[in-house]
Amino acid sequence: MRRRLKSAVVAVPVAFVLASGCQKAAPPPPLASVVVASCAAIPAAPGDPAWDAVPEYVAVLIAQDLVEPRLLRLSTPEIRVRAVSDGSRMAFRLAWTDDTRDDLPGPAEFVDACAVQMPRVIEATVPAPQMGETGRPVDIVFWNAAWQATVDGRGDSIRDIHPYAAVDHYPFEAASLQPGSAPQQEMATRYAPARAVGNTMAGPRQSPVQDLSAEGPGTLSPVPDGHSTGAGRRTEAGWSVVIVRDLPQALTSQGDSQVAFAVWEGGHEEVGARKMRTAWIPLKLEVKP
Amino acid sequence: MALAYNWQIGRSMSYWYPENRPKRQFAAVFDINKCIACQTCTLACKTTWTSGKGQEYMLWNNVESKPFGCYPLAWDLNLLQQLGAQQWRGKEYAGRTIFEAAEAGERVLGWRPADLDYAYPNVGEDDCTGRVDRGAALRAPHLNWFFYLARICNHCTYPACLASCPRGSIYKRPEDGIVLVDQSRCRGYRECVKACPYKKVFYNALTGTSEKCIACFPKIEQGLQPQCFVNCIGKIRLAGWLSPPERARADNPLDYLVHIRKVALPLLPQLGLEPNVYYIPPVHAPDEFLSQLFGPGVPAAICTYRKGPDDPDLAGLLGLFGSTDRVVPRWRREDDWVAALDEDGSQIVRVPLKEPVYIREAFDAQHQVTRTNCP
Structure with missing residues (x-):
């Protein structure tokens, strides 16, 4: 018993020395x-190696549980964010x-x-994060995986889903209608009500992202002239x-602002306010003006 | 939550918005006793409104065989089970509505069907328990009966779909009470699909928005009854305007059937939505089952209906069903005739209390030929 204790006393300093000698460089302190x-x-592709050199911020995600319908079951714990700017555009890579x-x-x-939210007006106090x-709007860029799949080539028909x-038959695909002709297209649009009234949710989709603005819960509206872009890629671990x-x-003039992020996990039926x-x-900004 | 009075349950209840009734309320009476489940209504709606991509599975109108039929699967049973056993105290509902039973974080107690729940619109069709002696294995603790339940959106006074939408994309038109999804505003969150107990809001996966029965409002605006009404070959439906009970008029056909004779009853009134499609319950099904579907007024409604042959007003009004494509705001019986009237009292159509019977001889002596009924 005594011999075993003696060995342990000797082993501890040796282990300490070995550990010190093999210690990796300390990770950089977490970004504030x-x-x-x-x-x-701008590296537009998620897998662009240029992103590797960009510092990463790890943001903790919390459930939206302030307004109904609320999310009461936690899902995605965190989101890893990198951001760059070329002086006129800025890009976020969210993983x-x-x-x-x-x-x-x-x-x-x-x-x-997922979505990125920024206050439209940069001032000392920020609008409500929700x-x-x-009177204090936020600008939001929203991406979803179904839009990405469509942009990546998945078709826009029931057989692409099932x-x-x-x-049996769609009236707007009758033999009497020339496929792709103006009358045929007009009729097809009439049978897609949301598309017919110009709801940008309804496609046809050319981008996996949508520009939106809001002035409180339930007020989300598309920005008609929004021109944000995006690209999503499925990784081994997620997105x-x-x-x-x-x-x-x-x-550009002030050098700092605020930003917020959101993630919806489709497998948990997260949608809208449930996020x-x-x-x-x-x-x-890394380089202040 | 606000307090709103719901006359169908005889009390005030919690609702997401305060009581705000439309100027007039689109409503309908369906006489279940006359439905033969031919599905002509279903097809009339389908071909008119839901022939587009993403709408393939949608049946804004469907007809199911009760007790076993349901579209989507178990639309009624799932919610009733979720709500649990509740009680009526006479004509006042002593239980909880789906607004009062909402769980934490929710506006309404509800559930969302799975994709496959929509895959069997004919499940239970024509099933009853009466063929056991001929080899059917189905057994259930009730008598041998079934009936057909035709269903559309109820254009409720207190719509659960409207209450649940966090974006305010669903609205009830002040001019006629028709409930619509604003297709320009909807973002497809499907809170409405989850909340509607009748499961009459459907998600279009190809437009990313939810859609529902619109009560054929372009026709209603012209004073015409919806497609599923005018195409009903059983003539089971009548569309009109329903007043609140305290303003009921005997010359309004809907008021007469719902408020005065109380022969037409709402579907699942205990859920609290004050639905505006009213059913004359089938006379041959057990009260216990019917009362769960249509509330405590079932026995009296059936009793009144059974006396129809000796009740010229009731029988006459029922004869107006299917007699015109116009919405019928007023009516009047004059001896053996019943007239459908417009708001200004002008006559829309006039039908006899009893259709005259003409019998032709099978053999035409004048032309020396045998008559046939082939067209």
Whole structure:
């Protein structure tokens, strides 16, 4: 018993020395804000190696549980954020863990999604992080996996969702109508009500992202002239999504603002207000004006 | 939550918005006793409104065989089970509505069907328990009966779909009480699909928005009854305007059937939505089952209906069903005739209390030929 104790006493300093000698470089301290690194050209693809050199901010996600309908079951714990700017545009690369790929829409199927939110006006106090507030709007860029799949080439028909679906007839595909002709297209649009009234949710979809603005919960509206872009890629662990938007002029002059993020896990039926979100996070330009 | 008065349950209840009744309320009476489940109504609606991509599975109108039929699967049983056993105290509902039973974080107690729940619109069709002696294995603790339940959106006074939408994308038209999804505003969250107990809001996966029965409002605006009404070959339906009970008029056909004779009853009134499609319950099904579907007024409604042959007003009004494509705001019986009237009292159509019977001889003596009934 005594011999065993003696060995232990000797072993402890040796182990300490070995550990000290083999110690890796200490990880950089966690960022206190999302730092927007300067770059010559925006890396638009999520897998672009240029992203590797950009500092990463790990944002804790919390459940949206302030307004009904609330999310009461936690899902995605965190989102990893990198940001760059070329002086006129800024890009965020958002990455998060997600075991399931949910990109197929259906009556009871929900799709994976994420969003970036910034206050429209940069001022000392920020609007409410939950979609802004009346008179104090927020700008949002929203990406979802179903739109990404469509942009990546998945078709826009019931058989693209259910490959064995049998459909007898669509009136707008009658033999008397020339496929692709103006009358045929006009009739097809009439049979897609949301598309007919110009709801941008309804496609046809050319981008996996949508520009939105809001002044409080329930006020989300599309920005008609929004021109943000995006690209999402399924990774081994989950999703990696790049969202590119205009660099706010006020941010160029002041150098810092606030940003918030949200993630929807389709496999948990998260949609709309049922989401995991961050609080406002400080956002700083790496090179201040 | 606000307090709103719901006359169908005889009390005020919690609702997401305060009581705000439309100027007039689109409503309908369906006489279940006359439905033969030919599905002509279903097809009339389908071909008119839901022939587009993403609408393939939608049946804004469907007809199911009760007790076993349901579209989507178990639309009624799932919610009744979720709500649990509740009680009526006379004509006042002593239980909880789906607004009062909402769980934490929710506006309404509800559930969302799975994709496959929509795959069997004919499940239970024509099933009853009466063929056991001929080899049917089905056994259930009730008598041998079934009936057909035709269903559309109820254009409720307190719609659960409207209450549940966090974006305010669903609205009830002040001019006629028709409940619509604003297709320009909807973002497809499907809170309405989850909340509607009748499961009459459907998600279009190809437009990313939810859609529902619109009561053929372009026709209603022209004073015409919806497609599923005018195409009903059983003539079981009548569309009109329903007043609140305290303003009921005997010359309004809907008021007469619902408020005055109380022969037409709402579907699942205990859920609290004040639905505006009213059913004359089938006379041959057990009260216990019917009372769960249509509330405590069932025995009296059936009793009144059974006396129809000796009740010229009731029988006459029922004869107006299917007699015109126009919405019927007023009516009047004059001896053996019943007239459908417009708001200004002008006559829309006039039908005899009893259809005259003409019998032709099978053999036409004048032309020396045998008559046939072939067209």
